[in-house]
Amino acid sequence: MSSMDSDTNDVLDAVGPRLRALRRHRGLTLADVSTTTGVSESTLSRLEGGQRRATLELLLPLARIYNVPLDDLVGAPRTGDPRIHLTPIRRFGMAFVPLSRRPGGVQAFKMIIPARREPLEPTPKTHDGFEWLYVLNGQLRLMLGERDLTLSPGEAAEFDTSLPHWLGSADGAAVELLILFDPQGVRTHIHADTHRPQRATSSSAETSE
Structure with a gap:
């Protein structure tokens, strides 16, 4: 046999x-x-x-x-492999962990900004698309156009990436956040709470509702 x-x-x-x-x-x-x-x-x-x-x-x-x-x-084995292999991508001194693998459309990442003794000089960039982010841990510094904002855990932001923007640590400690990026620029429908006070050097941006 x-x-x-x-x-x-x-x-x-x-x-x-x-x-x-x-x-x-x-x-x-x-x-x-x-x-x-x-x-x-x-x-x-x-x-x-x-x-x-x-x-x-x-x-x-x-x-x-x-x-x-x-x-x-x-008891047949499942066809295909639904698992997402979380291989970090390192760019600009940060780690991006892909949470989705569908080609095109909205891409999901976990982003880790490492702790630094000396703060980085902000270098705002622009590109096509739309981005939504949610802070998991740490204090995130978000520069968006002329706005300079600090987001705490539980706060979210969404913005058009054709605006000059930059992400970094507000206090030098590590920051963890979730990011949804849509190269086509479709807006998400989840917003942070606008009623929470924002520690920023200017008025609140599109970070909240």
Whole structure:
């Protein structure tokens, strides 16, 4: 017997105990399942006991009554890999951890601004797009056009990146924030609380609502 045939048999042999466990977990009897699916009690009993080989015709109605994907009944591995591999990207002395991997559209990042003894000289830049950010930890200094703002944990900002802007630490300590960047410039719909006092050298920007 080939290893592939052996693997297939192992999978099919595990179907019966899995079906029995699902039925008991749902609090159903063989008679209940038989009435709902139209499969005879004897067939269900032999299927759960391993004396009857599972077929698609038997498994489909059982998947419906137990409300589980067909793959779950046979223990099939998930196709694809939904995990996001968090490999930091280092630019401008900062770390950007991608939180999304869909090409195009809105991109999500966790940004880490490291602690520094000497503050960096602000170097505002411009580029196409729209950005939304949310401060997780630390005190963020946001320079936006002529505005110089300080955002605390829990505060958010959104702005058109065609405006000169720069992000840094307001007090030299490390800062962590979440960033959503849309190269197409579509505005987000989440804003910070405008009623919270802002420690800034000028009036509040589009940081709040």
